[in-house]
Amino acid sequence: MMTQATEAKETGLYLEAYEQLRQRTASEVPSWLDRLRAEALEKFSELGFPAPTLEEWRYTNVAPIAKARFVPSWTVDGAEEAGRRWADRVYEEARSSVLVFVNGRFRSDLSSLAALPREAVVLGLADALRSEHQKMIGERLARGAAFDRQHFAALNTAFIADGAFVYLPRGVRVEAPIQLLFISDSGPVMSFPRVLVVAERESEATLIERYVGAADQPYFTDAVVEIYIDENAHLEHYKVQEEGVQGFHVATTWVELKRAARYHSTTVTLGAQLARHNIAAILTEEGGECRVDGLYMVDTGQHADTHSLIEHRAPRCTSFQLYKGILDGRSRGVFNGRIYVHREAQQTDAYQTNRNLMLSNEARVDTKPQLEIFADDVKCSHGATVGQLEEEELFYLRTRGLSFEKARNLLTYGFAEEVVEKIAVDSIREQLNEVILNRLHATALDVR
Amino acid sequence: MLEIRNLHATIDDQEILRGIDLKVSAGEVHAIMGPNGSGKSTLAKVLAGHPAYEVTEGEIIYEGKNLLEMDPDERAREGVFMAFQYPVEVPGVSNAQLLRLAYNEKRKHQGLEELDPLEFKELLAERAKLVDMDLSFMSRSVNEGFSGGEKKRNEILQMAVLEPKLAILDETDSGLDIDALRIVADGVNKLRRPDNAIILVTHYQRILNYIIPDYVHVLYRGRIVRSGGKELALELEEKGYDWIKSEAGVTASA
Ligand SMILES: Nc1ncnc2c1ncn2[C@@H]1O[C@H](COP(=O)(O)OP(=O)(O)OP(=O)(O)O)[C@@H](O)[C@H]1O
Ligand SMILES: [Mg+2]
Numbered sequence: 001m002m003t004q005a006t007e008a009k010e011t012g013l014y015l016e017a018y019e020q021l022r023q024r025t026a027s028e029v030p031s032w033l034d035r036l037r038a039e040a041l042e043k044f045s046e047l048g049f050p051a052p053t054l055e056e057w058r059y060t061n062v063a064p065i066a067k068a069r070f071v072p073s074w075t076v077d078g079a080e081e082a083g084r085r086w087a088d089r090v091y092e093e094a095r096s097s098v099l100v101f102v103n104g105r106f107r108s109d110l111s112s113l114a115a116l117p118r119e120a121v122v123l124g125l126a127d128a129l130r131s132e133h134q135k136m137i138g139e140r141l142a143r144g145a146a147f148d149r150q151h152f153a154a155l156n157t158a159f160i161a162d163g164a165f166v167y168l169p170r171g172v173r174v175e176a177p178i179q180l181l182f183i184s185d186s187g188p189v190m191s192f193p194r195v196l197v198v199a200e201r202e203s204e205a206t207l208i209e210r211y212v213g214a215a216d217q218p219y220f221t222d223a224v225v226e227i228y229i230d231e232n233a234h235l236e237h238y239k240v241q242e243e244g245v246q247g248f249h250v251a252t253t254w255v256e257l258k259r260a261a262r263y264h265s266t267t268v269t270l271g272a273q274l275a276r277h278n279i280a281a282i283l284t285e286e287g288g289e290c291r292v293d294g295l296y297m298v299d300t301g302q303h304a305d306t307h308s309l310i311e312h313r314a315p316r317c318t319s320f321q322l323y324k325g326i327l328d329g330r331s332r333g334v335f336n337g338r339i340y341v342h343r344e345a346q347q348t349d350a351y352q353t354n355r356n357l358m359l360s361n362e363a364r365v366d367t368k369p370q371l372e373i374f375a376d377d378v379k380c381s382h383g384a385t386v387g388q389l390e391e392e393e394l395f396y397l398r399t400r401g402l403s404f405e406k407a408r409n410l411l412t413y414g415f416a417e418e419v420v421e422k423i424a425v426d427s428i429r430e431q432l433n434e435v436i437l438n439r440l441h442a443t444a445l446d447v448r
Numbered sequence: 449m450l451e452i453r454n455l456h457a458t459i460d461d462q463e464i465l466r467g468i469d470l471k472v473s474a475g476e477v478h479a480i481m482g483p484n485g486s487g488k489s490t491l492a493k494v495l496a497g498h499p500a501y502e503v504t505e506g507e508i509i510y511e512g513k514n515l516l517e518m519d520p521d522e523r524a525r526e527g528v529f530m531a532f533q534y535p536v537e538v539p540g541v542s543n544a545q546l547l548r549l550a551y552n553e554k555r556k557h558q559g560l561e562e563l564d565p566l567e568f569k570e571l572l573a574e575r576a577k578l579v580d581m582d583l584s585f586m587s588r589s590v591n592e593g594f595s596g597g598e599k600k601r602n603e604i605l606q607m608a609v610l611e612p613k614l615a616i617l618d619e620t621d622s623g624l625d626i627d628a629l630r631i632v633a634d635g636v637n638k639l640r641r642p643d644n645a646i647i648l649v650t651h652y653q654r655i656l657n658y659i660i661p662d663y664v665h666v667l668y669r670g671r672i673v674r675s676g677g678k679e680l681a682l683e684l685e686e687k688g689y690d691w692i693k694s695e696a697g698v699t700a701s702a
Contacts, residue, residue, distance in 0.1 A: 391499075391500075392536050393538055395499065396535075396538065397538070399496045399497070399523075399524050399530055400521075400546065400549075400553075400606065400610070401525045401554050402521055403519075403553075404519070406549070406553075410538075411541070413541065414539050414541040416540070
């Protein structure tokens with residue numbers, strides 16, 4: 001009884017906000033979306049926030065999110081100043097191919113799409129829902145990121161109002177990386193970014209999601225990104241999560257790959273006090289290839305959890321996964337990586353590695369790679385390690401004149417390099433190198 | 449330049465160095481020989497400041513300063529360099545990056561301007577010639593996947609870049625092929641100056657034909673049991689260590 005009452009109170013805030021959202025937008029959104037949101041809300045009120053007794057949430061307690069009193073974006077002002085304050089978080093390469101969002105709402109005044117070819121469709125989701133693409137969105141939205149079992153995907157779906165829509169028609173290749181910059185600022189705000197990417201046959205693009213936010217108070221981002229990659233299309237995807245240190249970040253990434261499609265992603269987790277990322281890549285037709293990499297770097301007061309699923313449903317697909325964690329201070333990391341190979345998925349190549357570097361005795365990581373294989377002709381491997389810096393390596397660098405701190409930072413840099421070097425956007429790579437090398441408060445190391 | 453007095457050192461409570469005295473002046477080359485396990489690498493690592501060894505007695509004066517009070521990196525910046533018997537692999541850090549960082553740390557210490565990547569590249573290309581090392585090694589991770597001989601050569605490249613005052617070369621000749629040995633020895637000779645000194649740990653007379661020592665010492669069970677000129681190395685090559693061991697045994701029991 002008691003728990004039910006608390007739960008009701010926790011979800012009550014969201015029910016109220018949902019009613020407000022409906023009143024504000026009911027006339028603007030298509031009726032299918034109104035129904036979708038209602039259905040998702042119902043699901044969320046039924047599911048509530050995930051309890052730590054659930055296997056999927058064993059190591060990550062979201063009670064602090066449930067208990068907090070976040071406010072909807074429409075109750076806070078100052079979006080314009082916020083947008084300007086964070087304008088330098090647009091990567092150099094994406095200066096003219098960026099969509100900026102403040103507290104979940106698209107800001108066309110802060111965005112620029114000049115570098116994109118006319119054939120590529122890159123829109124704020126609210127605008128896209130009013131455009132000729134509404135039908136396509138209706139057919140795809142919430143098909144992948146199932147909200148029937150996933151608490152936070154359900155919550156996000158109930159609040160779909162804005163986000164990004166990226167549509168690459170057949171054969172369209174976009175050179176400039178498309179950046180989505182999500183800014184949370186000006187209050188204990190909750191935002192629900194929704195991103196839909198449809199890459200048709202033979203199209204190619206790079207997508208960057210970057211999340212930033214104020215450090216002075218808690219706020220909540222619940223994002224869902226759904227990506228459809230058709231035959232022979234290729235998407236490079238980067239996610240850089242640098243939420244403010246008190247922020248909460250929960251995100252769901254769902255990717256579907258068709259025949260010979262390619263998907264390469266690198267997820268970088270630097271911010272938030274609590275971060276949870278569910279990422280799923282589903283290889284549905286022959287010859288698909290995905291690389292799903294990640295780097296999480298956390299310090300005292302931070303908790304970063306990655307749950308990934310790579311699902312091989314068709315023959316002759318390849319998946320590589322390398323996740324590296326750097327844990328300092330009193331921090332906590334969780335990696336749960338599942339590879340599921342269906343019986344039909346013969347000649348699958350699947351590799352998964354999770355390595356963790358513990359820079360402190362007080363840090364903790366729980367890592368669980370899981371292989372479930374139902375095909376007989378496959379090459380699969382997985383492994384996880386948890387280790388510290390090697391004393392002999394430290395000593396070696398120090399005998400070359402590097403102070404203890406610099407030697408430590410350089411070795412940490414070396415550890416991360418395997419993930420970082422694959423990043424094809426220079427600014428992201430440079431940013432990461434700088435973050436890693438300055439981490440331990442040594443004077444900056446310049447490793448150019 | 450360097451004076452070691454009655455040096456005793458232990459690792460895991462095991463005494464390895466048991467009273468070493470050695471004096472090295474600028475311009476000199478000292479060869480240290482001795483059977484396996486006698487403490488040569490231990491001495492080299494104690495000089496470089498390895499934290500696993502504890503000095504229980506004695507002192508080391510380097511350029512008038514107490515070396516034992518200095519951190520390994522401080523020693524390095526002051527001009528002490530050890531070429532490792534087993535060079536360490538550093539994944540993810542390129543040779544060029546480490547070399548430039550190390551070089552610039554030293555420059556800063558000397559109050560000089562740091563070199564940017566382009567300037568350093570020139571310097572590196574020039575120093576790499578000294579040990580005949582292909583520039584393709586510069587973008588590879590430090591020692592990772594290098595052959596045994598390549599690792600040794602890489603150590604001397606680091607020496608060539610850092611130009612130490614006191615270089616301790618721990619079995620740099622082991623694992624080098626005949627041509628590489630000559631190249632590396634030539635490189636070391638080119639780095640010799642009246643104001644620097646070399647301690648050369650080796651098992652083989654051969655390298656001493658190229659890098660001619662002023663003194664040869666025999667280390668046995670943690671002590672220098674015999675010192676002489678370069679002819680001592682020839683004598684050892686011919687006779688082995690047995691006569692020294694038995695002599696040392698005699699003195700020890702006497
Ligand atoms: N952690 C340790 N605990 C105990 N003994 C150790 C430890 N490390 C090294 N030793 C011993 O110290 C002794 C000296 O080793 P050292 O490496 O200095 O010998 P060395 O003269 O360089 O030999 P080599 O010619 O084979 O290179 C050896 O007997 C070795 O086993
Ligand atoms: Mg040795």
